[in-house]
Amino acid sequence: MELSDQLKQTLDALKEQFPNGLSVLMPALHAVQAAHNHIPAELEQPLAAYLAIPAEIVHEVSTFYFMFNNRPVGRHHIYICGNLSCWLRGAETLRDHLADRLGIQPGETTADGRITLSVVECLGMCDHAPVMLLDGEFHPDLTVETVDRILAGLS
Amino acid sequence: MDKFTVTINGHTIEAKPGQSVLQTALDNGIHIPHYCFHPGLPVAGNCRMCLVEIEGVPKLQIACGTTVRDGMVVWSNNDRVRQAVRHVLEFLLINHPVDCPVCDQAGECGLQDYYMLVGRYDSRFAENKVVKHKKATPIGRWVMLDQERCILCSRCVRFTREITKTNEMAIFNRGDHAEIDVFPGGELRNRYSANIVDICPVGALTCRDFRFRCRVWYLKQAPSICPGCARGCNIAIHFNPERPHHAGGRRVLRFKPRPNPHVNAFWLCDDGRYSYPFIDDHRLRFAALREEGGVRQLYLKDALDRLADWLRASRSGRTAYLLSADSSNEELFAARKLLRDALGVRCLLPDTGLRTGDADDFLICEDKHPNTRGARILFGLGENDPVAPDRLEAGLGAELPELLLVNRADLPSPLRDKLLAAGTRLVFLGTNDNATAAAAHLVVPLVVFAEQAGTFTNFEGRVQKFELAVPPLGDAAPEWSVHQGLAERLGIDLAFPGPAAIFRQLTAEVDAFRGLSHESLTPHGAMIRHE
Numbered sequence: 001m002e003l004s005d006q007l008k009q010t011l012d013a014l015k016e017q018f019p020n021g022l023s024v025l026m027p028a029l030h031a032v033q034a035a036h037n038h039i040p041a042e043l044e045q046p047l048a049a050y051l052a053i054p055a056e057i058v059h060e061v062s063t064f065y066f067m068f069n070n071r072p073v074g075r076h077h078i079y080i081c082g083n084l085s086c087w088l089r090g091a092e093t094l095r096d097h098l099a100d101r102l103g104i105q106p107g108e109t110t111a112d113g114r115i116t117l118s119v120v121e122c123l124g125m126c127d128h129a130p131v132m133l134l135d136g137e138f139h140p141d142l143t144v145e146t147v148d149r150i151l152a153g154l155s
Numbered sequence: 156m157d158k159f160t161v162t163i164n165g166h167t168i169e170a171k172p173g174q175s176v177l178q179t180a181l182d183n184g185i186h187i188p189h190y191c192f193h194p195g196l197p198v199a200g201n202c203r204m205c206l207v208e209i210e211g212v213p214k215l216q217i218a219c220g221t222t223v224r225d226g227m228v229v230w231s232n233n234d235r236v237r238q239a240v241r242h243v244l245e246f247l248l249i250n251h252p253v254d255c256p257v258c259d260q261a262g263e264c265g266l267q268d269y270y271m272l273v274g275r276y277d278s279r280f281a282e283n284k285v286v287k288h289k290k291a292t293p294i295g296r297w298v299m300l301d302q303e304r305c306i307l308c309s310r311c312v313r314f315t316r317e318i319t320k321t322n323e324m325a326i327f328n329r330g331d332h333a334e335i336d337v338f339p340g341g342e343l344r345n346r347y348s349a350n351i352v353d354i355c356p357v358g359a360l361t362c363r364d365f366r367f368r369c370r371v372w373y374l375k376q377a378p379s380i381c382p383g384c385a386r387g388c389n390i391a392i393h394f395n396p397e398r399p400h401h402a403g404g405r406r407v408l409r410f411k412p413r414p415n416p417h418v419n420a421f422w423l424c425d426d427g428r429y430s431y432p433f434i435d436d437h438r439l440r441f442a443a444l445r446e447e448g449g450v451r452q453l454y455l456k457d458a459l460d461r462l463a464d465w466l467r468a469s470r471s472g473r474t475a476y477l478l479s480a481d482s483s484n485e486e487l488f489a490a491r492k493l494l495r496d497a498l499g500v501r502c503l504l505p506d507t508g509l510r511t512g513d514a515d516d517f518l519i520c521e522d523k524h525p526n527t528r529g530a531r532i533l534f535g536l537g538e539n540d541p542v543a544p545d546r547l548e549a550g551l552g553a554e555l556p557e558l559l560l561v562n563r564a565d566l567p568s569p570l571r572d573k574l575l576a577a578g579t580r581l582v583f584l585g586t587n588d589n590a591t592a593a594a595a596h597l598v599v600p601l602v603v604f605a606e607q608a609g610t611f612t613n614f615e616g617r618v619q620k621f622e623l624a625v626p627p628l629g630d631a632a633p634e635w636s637v638h639q640g641l642a643e644r645l646g647i648d649l650a651f652p653g654p655a656a657i658f659r660q661l662t663a664e665v666d667a668f669r670g671l672s673h674e675s676l677t678p679h680g681a682m683i684r685h686e
Contacts, residue, residue: 041339054322054325055338055341056322056323056324056325056337056338056341057322057325059325059327059338059339060325060326060327063327063328063329064327064328064329065329066329
């Protein structure tokens with residue numbers, strides 16, 4: 001598997017904004033994920049070669065951050081917080097409710113490839129616990145009802 | 156200001172500005188527990204074991220990441236520090252399997268050592284441990300990985316990033332799922348890979364060659380010099396005198412690097428490290444004489460009688476000696492005194508593994524012998540030496556020698572056949588069996604470097620001492636004592652009471668070595684005077 005020409009153009013533009021290959025790695029991984037839905041394992045070596053950095057470091061970074069997916073994910077990606085504040089305010093119930101409604105366990109994707117459910121660490125909105133992040137947007141002060149409404153609105 | 160004082164645990168000691176508290180303590184014999192710190196690697200500060208109390212600083216600080224200041228007062232042994240380190244160790248052990256009975260690191264493990272020092276002894280951890288992916292998985296020719304024993308000190312990662320610059324080791328995933336590994340589908344691809352076994356403070360990286368051969372507490376050590384190339388890396392020979400049934404009867408089980416800032420820092424290449432089996436495998440133990448009807452084993456003294464007769468009988472100028480760059484300075488000097496000076500024998504250094512073309516810009520030298528420089532100096536070898544195999548015949552003189560003494564080398568087979576056909580008496584002095592030994596008329600068994608004391612001169616001219624590790628096998632003798640025995644039989648006055656005395660005589664007679672003594676070679680060797 002190779003980097004597409006379009007992706008290379010994006011990477012070239014990014015490289016100009018950063019002093020070296022290591023510093024451009026995070027935005028570069030975001031670009032790969034935007035183009036490929038996740039970070040395909042076979043692209044880590046081509047990306048490392050393109051940025052002139054060790055492939056081991058690319059794999060370190062892509063496995064470290066939860067926002068980089070190492071496996072294919074659905075069209076919609078729900079990150080529900082499982083940390084202390086949200087947990088005290090009922091995140092566990094919401095997690096189980098989401099899992100029931102979608103028929104999957106956290107970390108899995110629905111069979112039709114529509115929705116992925118992930119439990120993550122703190123999203124930084126403890127004052128509106130419990131929260132979840134859906135396709136880049138925060139949903140604060142969740143209840144079972146609001147979760148159902150949000151799910152119903154998904155394509 | 157070049158120097159000032161700090162006080163550690165009540166001892167006031169002199170410190171160098173810019174040095175860390177930990178290094179200052181270690182240099183002065185004060186041990187502060189640590190895992191991630193290694194003097195040959197950049198500071199990472201991630202294991203938190205070296206926490207110390209510094210007066211005037213409210214929180215405990217890591218000694219590896221704190222620079223000394225004039226008048227600093229440091230405590231590493233008070234209750235507050237002990238308690239904090241005990242908690243750090245408890246955390247490090249949370250996901251550790253504590254499988255010491257089946258772990259090859261047991262006996263030289265940092266976790267065991269510090270557990271005895273500051274461990275809790277009663278575990279408070281009731282939850283399930285996080286089990287890592289890889290157990291006993293080879294990640295290269297020499298290294299075995301057990302992720303669950305890892306404490307993520309990152310020494311191996313820093314070694315492959317900073318020392319070999321090959322980047323193979325990395326930490327993947329996050330938090331309690333973090334694990335060291337090579338890139339998926341990859342493996343270690345540097346020639347210094349086994350150093351990560353040495354620097355791993357726990358049993359996460361073990362040596363595929365050594366594991367389960369012998370428990371480390373049976374091993375004894377002798378300081379020595381790696382014979383694998385002309386670099387002369389400082390090593391410790393680990394041998395097993397009391398459990399000969401382990402490891403198939405091999406006495407020497409591994410080489411470990413010994414620090415020398417002028418030569419190898421803390422490291423050793425894989426080629427040198429795993430060259431050790433020649434000490435026990437395919438050794439020549441007894442003298443052998445080829446006669447009509449076969450080969451007969453004989454006592455060394457009888458072999459020397461025979462060789463002395465042959466030396467006496469050979470006409471002047473018709474004896475040649477192929478010396479070896481594997482011999483110590485002392486052995487070479489004895490050969491020079493007897494063969495070259497007293498008997499006028501033509502001495503040549505054959506090129507066997509001297510110009511291999513295999514070298515790198517770190518430790519590995521092209522010349523695969525430990526003492527070529529010593530041989531060059533002691534025999535005054537010039538431009539045409541060493542002699543390449545195809546020029547060896549010409550180097551032996553216009554006529555083929557009547558008597559040829561070969562030290563360790565394996566002659567090219569066409570030359571060997573030609574010599575035998577021409578009626579040359581072929582005498583092999585050597586340590587290990589080879590085709591030349593098998594074809595020789597007389598075989599004299601020699602000891603290897605690990606079976607005697609002596610010195611090598613490395614390619615830069617650094618003279619370094621090695622000690623006896625294991626006793627000689629069978630009748631094998633040091634080369635200098637063979638020359639001494641021959642001198643006695645030939646009525647030549649050469650008194651060599653032992654390698655130390657030979658070295659003294661050598662330093663008195665050979666300009667390049669003048670002024671050196673065994674004392675001056677401790678601990679890091681000493682340079683010859685430049686020719």
